[in-house]
Amino acid sequence: MKIVVVGTRGIPNILGGVETHCEELFPRIAAKGIEVTVVRRQSYVRDSLMEFKGVKLLDIATPRRKSLEAIVHTFRAIWMARKLHADIVHIHAIGPALLTPFARLLGLKVVFTHHGPDYDRDKWGRMAKWGLKLGERMGCYFANEVIVISEVINDLIIRKYNCCNAHLIHNGVPIPDIVEDTFYLDELGIEKGNYILTMGRFVPEKNFHQLVHAYSAISRNSCRLVIAGGADFEDDYSRNFKRLAKENGVVLTGFIKGKRLHSLLTHAKCFVLPSSHEGLPIALLEAMSYRLPVLVSNIPANLEIGLNYDSYFKVGDERQLTEKLRKMIQGELRRIDYPMEEYDWDRIASQVIHVYNRLR
Incomplete structure (x- = not known):
């Protein structure tokens, strides 16, 4: 069986939730x-690889404009x-x-994953x-088969399109790679167990600006805020956010993967996703792992994951975010065992x- 994957920026080591999904799957x-x-x-490619862990890689040039690149690339890829x-x-x-x-008109069978x-x-x-x-x-x-990554999305497409035969297959998370070494923490100037961690792209819907506001309202003598990620396209929001973060002493690592990211996940006091x-969110699943x-x-x-009540705050409510974040910072360092069985990548594959x- 020959599968061609389109719609992702690519793998490996390329920023994005879909990209992480494809790199693992x-x-x-x-x-x-x-x-x-x-x-x-x-x-987006910064390597000369033609294969990655048994997956063939094929690079196609596309315009670097957020309104055009996905559709032009998908047309050429199909x-x-x-x-x-x-x-x-x-x-x-x-x-x-x-x-x-278009793919169906060319006689191709299509599986569509709704992220x-x-x-x-x-x-x-x-x-x-x-x-x-x-x-x-x-x-x-028009897809022959539809995959959804959450029950929320499944309910959405049933309501809107009467699409009742989609396959619910969650995002996953690999086995955590615990990094006891604090070399990267030392490089960033942060202390083990004394920083808040979040990760993602610098786009408005991540609400990282609200997290910075909450952080700035809390006494920060012994706890730092670390944000791992960056912007696909530099725009007014990303530039303003970087300035806001710098003014409030936030540590911005840029896009990182591998041992550096695993080190941050190993030693953080808590993880926040506003x-x-x-x-x-794969980032949340990774923090839970x-x-x-x-x-x-x-x-x-986020509610679908089924965390305890205290782990949630009302979206957009900076006051509630601030109060709950303060309690987490002031509390003792702790670790929680979450049920992660349904997010196993081997099972998902x-x-x-x-x-x-x-479709055979």
């Missing part, structure tokens, strides 16, 4: 003897999939799913939101392969 599928090719956006005689094209995210009918209603993100204008909603519709109506929009106390907004995707086998 497709090597496991390739290890089962399935031929997998991930089509990457050349402008055309390439036809040339490669793919058995299945696996499209990720609702923007690229706009071209699901979340991206039209709810603040960064998109009216026309972009319309295009994303249309992409969601095209994916749900987002107003998520599909099923490291047994960190977490504080997250009460959006549906087997579930996706089952979906592929339905």
